[in-house]
Amino acid sequence: MAEQPVPQSPLASLADALAATGADGVTLAACPARARLNLRLDPEDGGALEAAGAALGGTLPLAPNTATAAADGWSILWLGPNEWLVCGPADDGAARAGALEAALAGTHHAVTDVGAMYTTLTLAGANARTVLMKGCRLDLHPRAFAPGACAQTALARAQVILHQIGAEPVYELTVRNSFAHYLASWLLDAMAEYRPA
Amino acid sequence: MLWIDCPWCGPRPETEYRYGGEAHIARPDPAATDDAGWADYLFMRTNTKGVHAERWMHRDGCRRWFNVLRHTVSNEVLAVYPMGTPRPETPRLPGDGAEGA
Ligand SMILES: [Zn+2]
Numbered sequence: 001m002a003e004q005p006v007p008q009s010p011l012a013s014l015a016d017a018l019a020a021t022g023a024d025g026v027t028l029a030a031c032p033a034r035a036r037l038n039l040r041l042d043p044e045d046g047g048a049l050e051a052a053g054a055a056l057g058g059t060l061p062l063a064p065n066t067a068t069a070a071a072d073g074w075s076i077l078w079l080g081p082n083e084w085l086v087c088g089p090a091d092d093g094a095a096r097a098g099a100l101e102a103a104l105a106g107t108h109h110a111v112t113d114v115g116a117m118y119t120t121l122t123l124a125g126a127n128a129r130t131v132l133m134k135g136c137r138l139d140l141h142p143r144a145f146a147p148g149a150c151a152q153t154a155l156a157r158a159q160v161i162l163h164q165i166g167a168e169p170v171y172e173l174t175v176r177n178s179f180a181h182y183l184a185s186w187l188l189d190a191m192a193e194y195r196p197a
Numbered sequence: 198m199l200w201i202d203c204p205w206c207g208p209r210p211e212t213e214y215r216y217g218g219e220a221h222i223a224r225p226d227p228a229a230t231d232d233a234g235w236a237d238y239l240f241m242r243t244n245t246k247g248v249h250a251e252r253w254m255h256r257d258g259c260r261r262w263f264n265v266l267r268h269t270v271s272n273e274v275l276a277v278y279p280m281g282t283p284r285p286e287t288p289r290l291p292g293d294g295a296e297g298a
Contacts, residue, residue: 064206080259081205137210151206154213154257 007033010119010180017188024194026127028187031120031172035093037086038079039100041109048107055103056096060084067150067163077150077163085161085174090115118161119180123187124170127194132171134190136162142169156186201265202277206258217252219243220264221284245269250284 011018011030021028041048043062053059057071061084067077074088074096088096093115100111123131129140135156139145150163160183161174175183199211219242225234243249249269254262266276266287276285 080261083259137212152258153209159257 009033010177011121011184014181014184014188018184021188021191022125023196024125024127024191026123026125026131026191026194028184028191029122029124030184031122033090034115034120035088035090035096036113036115036118036174037093037097037100038110038112038114039076039084039086040082040112041104041107042082045107045109048104048109051103051107052100052109055099056086065149065151067148075163077161079152079161085114087120087174117176118174119177121173121175121180121184121187122170123173124166124168126168127191128169128171131187131190131194132162135186138162142167156183156190158183158186199267199272199274201253201274203255203258203261204263204277204279205261206255209255209258213255213257215254215256217254217262220250220252248275248287252280 009030018028043049049060058076059068060076061068061078067075069075077085079085097111097113138153147164147167152161158179163172165172200208202208225238246269249267251265253265262280264278265274267274275287278285
């Protein structure tokens with residue numbers, strides 16, 4: 001009988017290096033697996049926006065580059081004028097996708113499970129913003145990018161979805177699996193100067 | 198480095214975008230076009246020195262296409278407007294070529 005494949009994080013080989021961060025005012029950590037749904041709908045389509053919000057126990061953000069919190073640990077990130085990324089606990093993904101499909105029946109929409117495509121990293125601490133600024137051209141000053149802000153941009157030339165979830169600051173970086181090891185390695189190198197001698 | 202206003206995401210650096218060449222080039226009906234007309238559609242561009250209408254796509258962001266009016270000498274971005282809408286009027290600038298009206 002064939003062995004069952006065991007899902008492994010692309011960051012598994014960096015586990016020790018990640019665990020050693022934190023003494024230097026900036027911590028890099030791999031997030032546990034999570035559910036991610038790409039949601040497309042027309043906000044002008046009467047009721048679709050509200051129906052999707054109700055199914056998620058939240059509100060779909062319409063302001064560019066923002067995210068909102070929904071019920072049960074889910075969050076909704078603005079990706080475009082008719083596109084959102086809906087993130088939540090890994091074991092809840094299929095149920096949420098079903099609830100969205102049911103709520104949006106009859107409207108022009110798409111709910112796509114993209115959970116297996118991405119890895120999420122958390123970068124936190126007093127030096128986190130300075131580390132990001134080494135490879136990201138966005139204005140990350142608190143007056144321009146604060147908790148609740150999210151952006152699809154490039155970090156060290158890798159496409160990332162950057163989401164600030166705390167004022168410390170704490171950032172979540174959602175990156176394609178194939179870029180995750182590269183990006184984490186780049187971040188570890190960028191953090192090296194803050195490491196106590 | 199150019200800074201271009203994505204109509205959706207706001208100002209982002211040039212490196213987040215993909216350039217899409219000249220805008221407003223309509224594809225002729227292949228059945229009703231001779232070789233010269235088809236070659237003109239495929240290869241001939243205005244090569245403007247002045248205000249140029251061109252397509253950009255926000256590759257690292259929302260992945261949407263839009264049009265930009267850019268001055269090819271100063272690199273100044275004069276207008277950003279949706280695909281499928283006519284080229285907006287722009288004031289004639291010093292150094293504009295014939296396309297700059
Ligand atoms: Zn954009």
